[in-house]
Amino acid sequence: xxxxxxxxxxxxxxxxxxxxxxxxxxxxxxxxxxxxxxxxxxxxxxxxxxxxxxxxxxxxxxxxxxxxxxxxxxxxxxxxxxxxxxxxxxxxxxxxxxxxxxxxxxxxxxxxxxxxxxxxxxxxxxxxxxxxxxxxxxxxxxxxxxxxxxxxxxxxxxxxxxxxxxxxxxxxxxxxxxxxxxxxxxxxxxxxxxxxxxxxxxxxxxxxxxxxxxxxxxxxxxxxxxxxxxxxxxxxxxxxxxxxxxxxxxxxxxxxxxxxxxxxxxxxxxxxxxxxxxxxxxxxxxxxxxxxxxxxxxxxxxxxxxxxxxxxxxxxxxxxxxxxxxxxxxxxxxxxxxxxxxxxxxxxxxxxxxxxxxxxxxxxxxxxxxxxxxxxxxxxxxxxxxxxxxxxxxxxxxxxxxxxxxxxxxxxxxxxxxxxxxxxxxxxxxxxxxxxxxxxxxxxxxxxxxxxxxxxxx
Ligand code: ADP
Ligand code: ASP
Ligand code: MG
Numbered sequence: 178x179x180x181x182x183x184x185x186x187x188x189x190x191x192x193x194x195x196x197x198x199x200x201x202x203x204x205x206x207x208x209x210x211x212x213x214x215x216x217x218x219x220x221x222x223x224x225x226x227x228x229x230x231x232x233x234x235x236x237x238x239x240x241x242x243x244x245x246x247x248x249x250x251x252x253x254x255x256x257x258x259x260x261x262x263x264x265x266x267x268x269x270x271x272x273x274x275x276x277x278x279x280x281x282x283x284x285x286x287x288x289x290x291x292x293x294x295x296x297x298x299x300x301x302x303x304x305x306x307x308x309x310x311x312x313x314x315x316x317x318x319x320x321x322x323x324x325x326x327x328x329x330x331x332x333x334x335x336x337x338x339x340x341x342x343x344x345x346x347x348x349x350x351x352x353x354x355x356x357x358x359x360x361x362x363x364x365x366x367x368x369x370x371x372x373x374x375x376x377x378x379x380x381x382x383x384x385x386x387x388x389x390x391x392x393x394x395x396x397x398x399x400x401x402x403x404x405x406x407x408x409x410x411x412x413x414x415x416x417x418x419x420x421x422x423x424x425x426x427x428x429x430x431x432x433x434x435x436x437x438x439x440x441x442x443x444x445x446x447x448x449x450x451x452x453x454x455x456x457x458x459x460x461x462x463x464x465x466x467x468x469x470x471x472x473x474x475x476x477x478x479x480x481x482x483x484x485x486x487x488x489x490x491x492x493x494x495x496x497x498x499x500x501x502x503x504x505x506x507x508x509x510x511x512x513x514x515x516x517x518x519x520x521x522x523x524x525x526x527x528x529x530x531x532x533x534x535x536x537x538x539x540x541x542x543x544x545x546x547x548x549x550x551x552x553x554x555x556x557x558x559x560x561x562x563x564x565x566x567x568x569x570x571x572x573x574x575x576x577x578x579x580x581x582x583x584x585x586x587x588x589x590x591x592x593x594x595x596x597x598x599x600x601x602x603x604x605x606x607x608x609x610x611x612x613x614x615x616x617x618x619x620x621x622x623x624x625x626x627x628x629x630x631x632x633x634x635x
Contacts (some may be wrong), residue, residue, distance in 0.1 A: 178206045179363060182214035183402040184459040185302050187245075188252040194306060195313040197400065197462055198358065199461055202315065204395065205353050207388055208360040209322075210306050211381040212298025213249075216242050217364075220298055220588030223273075224291045230617065232281035236274045242332050243270055245421055246301055249588060253309045265304050269297045288332040292365075293373045294322070299362025301379070307360040317358040320348050326366030328374045335374035337387055345391035353392075361388070382440035386454070390446035397447055397454045399439065404458040405467030406431060406438055409483045414617045419464060420481055424473040427481055428454070429566050430599045433521075434563035435486035444469070472567075479568030479575060483613055487606055488539040489521070489559045489589065495529040496551025505529070505550070512546045522601055524559060524590045530628045533561060533603065560609035563601045564616065570597045582619045583612045 226235035310317035325344035328335035363381020389397035407417035
């Protein structure tokens with residue numbers, strides 16, 4: 178059971194977490210928690226301040242966050258448990274202060290030290306949740322995730338290594354067998370040498386999936402602040418609604434293309450062990466949420482959801498040398514490989530290749546190398562829109578339906594068929610909201626109105 182930042186953001190939220198865990202106690206849950214909402218952002222911002230040379234301001238900027246933790250402890254813990262937590266928080270505060278000073282003096286050391294600092298988010302929330310569960314009569318035991326999530330040393334975006342599964346079992350099995358609830362922080366791990374790492378923003382979902390797979394859990398539950406995976410991002414589409422069942426394939430595509438509710442790496446460990454993933458709302462625990470399983474039916478409307486990702490950069494490389502030549506694409510991708518830059522969507526024609534990049538930080542170094550291959554055109558502030566559904570596999574006319582809805586909006590890099598369950602294209606960021614709301618209306622809302630009318634008439 179993984180609880181996200183908003184699910185542990187204050188005393189009331191954590192009290193609800195304890196109730197949810199209690200109601201599942203017979204299923205021998207393992208609990209994974211994120212840092213309390215907003216804390217990871219504050220910790221990262223504090224590192225930036227330290228890198229800029231101001232350790233004092235960096236440490237001061239976290240005072241309010243520590244107060245939030247202590248306020249929760251004050252409300253939900255008593256006596257020795259409260260005192261123990263106050264001392265855990267004081268210790269964290271002192272260590273972070275020291276680390277800020279080291280970073281301010283030697284800014285180049287920052288990537289591993291940033292992870293060391295950022296990990297305190299999950300460290301403090303997991304200790305707090307463990308204490309509250311105990312206070313509420315649930316026998317919980319804290320497990321330091323860094324002892325079992327073993328990763329490479331790619332700080333900030335580390336990859337768990339194969340030995341993780343056995344380490345998770347070694348830490349958690351005994352606790353579960355003794356009828357206790359292991360509680361661990363998501364998102365954090367450590368290298369073989371024991372140096373702290375993090376798995377990338379939103380990575381607690383991934384931790385939950387890794388832990389669930391290692392323990393061959395009956396289900397991996399992602400508890401968040403919305404009732405499941407919705408037909409579109411609810412921050413953009415007010416009428417977005419819960420999708421009851423998704424296939425692994427559909428959920429993975431939605432996560433890759435921006436549905437923040439699931440970290441993109443969450444689905445693979447579930448697929449490996451055929452474990453269902455359930456996305457539930459900790460603010461409305463009785464809502465059904467979304468169940469993600471191996472296969473789902475294609476819905477009558479065919480399209481299940483629309484995902485989008487803003488802030489994308491597209492690069493087009495054009496060269497007549499490509500015509501009838503071989504080895505060009507290899508040379509092109511080698512450039513991206515050399516600069517460790519991930520490419521999302523690719524479309525090609527006879528003489529040009531377009532690629533989309535999520536993280537464009539390496540562009541200044543990358544472009545001169547690409548220019549060796551051809552003319553390079555770069556466009557920033559683009560949005561990838563991805564329409565997903567198993568029904569796309571074999572329903573004719575979907576593309577025509579989608580593009581007729583947004584026929585007045587300039588669309589590029591259309592990709593269909595690469596994955597059998599999605600249709601992906603690019604628009605300028607300024608037109609994204611309009612395109613998505615219109616698509617949502619036509620794909621989901623109009624048909625809902627028609628269905629309702631039909632039922633009323635019947
Ligand atoms: P947590 O802190 O629980 O991990 P996140 O903020 O990472 O929560 O993810 C949940 C949020 O994802 C929702 O509040 C919603 O704004 C956003 N979101 C984006 N796309 C979708 C979608 N298709 N379905 C549900 N939520 C989505
Ligand atoms: N706390 C981390 C983040 O904000 C991990 C997570 O919430 O999943 O990115
Ligand atoms: Mg998240």
